[in-house]
Amino acid sequence: MAYVVIIGTCDTKLQELLFLRDQIKETAGVETFLIDVGRKPVVNKAITIPQAHLLSNHGDGADVSNMPRNELLELMTGCASKAVQDLYRAGLVDGIVSAGGSSGTALAAAVMRDVLPVGLPKLIVSTMASGDTRPVVGETDITLMHSVVDVAGLNPILRDILSNAGASIANMALSHAARRAKKMEDTAAESMKRWRVGITMFGVTTPGVDAIRAHLESNYPVETYVFHAVGTGGRAMERLIREGQLDAIIDLTTTEICDHLGGGVLSAGGGRLDAAVEASLPNIVSLGALDMINFGPRDTVPKKYEDRVIFEHNATVTLVRTSPEQCREIGDFIAEKLKKTKRSDMIEVWIPKGGVSMLAVPGGAFEDSQADKVLFETIKTGLSGSGIKIVEDERDVNDKGFARDIAEALAAKLGLQKGG
CATH class of the missing domain: 3.40.50.12030 (Uncharacterised protein family UPF0261, NC domain)
Incomplete structure (x- = not known):
């Protein structure tokens, strides 16, 4: 089994994130965790870690309803980082994906850069992928996919792109899970x-x-x-x-x-x-x-x-x-x-x-x-x-x-x- 974490703002992009989740799950042997990093809490059974849960567990229960945008971004980045780190330590991250605009990209990229090691699949579908991507990728192996259209409404173009992203991260995660299992088997051969x-x-x-x-x-x-x-x-x-x-x-x-x-x-x-x-x-x-x-x-x-x-x-x-x-x-x-x-x-x-x-x-x-x-x-x-x-x-x-x-x-x- 391989596990893919999805990070996104469910208050603004729930439809797109659920579509991405469904595309990932079409690949056999892959499970997902959807983490909501939006400003407003959203209730949906597909969300694994709701915004309220994220804030109560990792953000001291902060009230973000009127928080300035930059402060909100910093707080939710920290909360999501802790949540992903917990999943990774439990062996439940074989890939991570996000879809969004500039703020969503900045948040997801920070989590990927700061928490997960090089070699673990990381993919962001972003409106910012066609330009100077150095601030996003840094020295890591984040993969960027240009959304072409904004991540705002499931038109045919975005459906195709999110489908490609879902298939990509799912299969990358399967590959990572297989390599992870092999590394565990190879531990006994440390003399080599x-x-x-x-x-x-x-x-x-x-x-x-x-x-x-x-x-x-x-x-x-x-x-x-x-x-x-x-x-x-x-x-x-x-x-x-x-x-x-x-x-x-x-x-x-x-x-x-x-x-x-x-x-x-x-x-x-x-x-x-x-x-x-x-x-x-x-x-x-x-x-x-x-x-x-x-x-x-x-x-x-x-x-x-x-x-x-x-x-x-x-x-x-x-x-x-x-x-x-x-x-x-x-x-x-x-x-x-x-x-x-x-x-x-x-x-x-x-x-x-x-x-x-x-x-x-x-x-x-x-x-x-x-x-x-x-x-x-x-x-x-x-x-x-x-x-x-x-x-x-x-x-x-x-x-x-x-x-x-x-x-x-x-x-x-x-x-x-x-x-x-």
């Missing part, structure tokens, strides 16, 4: 564990990452998870660490820090590097692509950077070389983050003195020995006395030997033997 290693990558560090992956997976019981360091990639890795879905990290490409500090478009935020430190995971950190700040097309580069070395990666991506001053700031950021560890033996910092990216090697567009020196020295000074091992290597970040040695350093921290 494959270590889950997260690796950060950018286009200009891809050869290095490919070499690391090949070496680890061909010599050790390891499976790798590569994260594209475009902001959401870094945040996704941090999230999976906190969810316990990664065992070790090779943070080869820390470039998102440049965008965070330099105003670029691919920032992962100020929490970058935190999760692995907090979890005391084996963590090999390098300086991949710290020579660049990312912007969109050439005409989007801020005027303050006009005197910098600028490289047009393609029609939609323009790179700005980091200055010595910015490299000092980046180095300080990294050192301050890593020094917070309670297990300095779990961290190593590898400095590729031959070039931190394809562009920073001798003769490359971003070659800048002064900026590199400031970066390297700032990190070394900042970590002095921390107990964190620093490896200075004359090779560049994409050198196959450098990649192999980093992979071996991580294997040593995991206590792995080749072929074991």
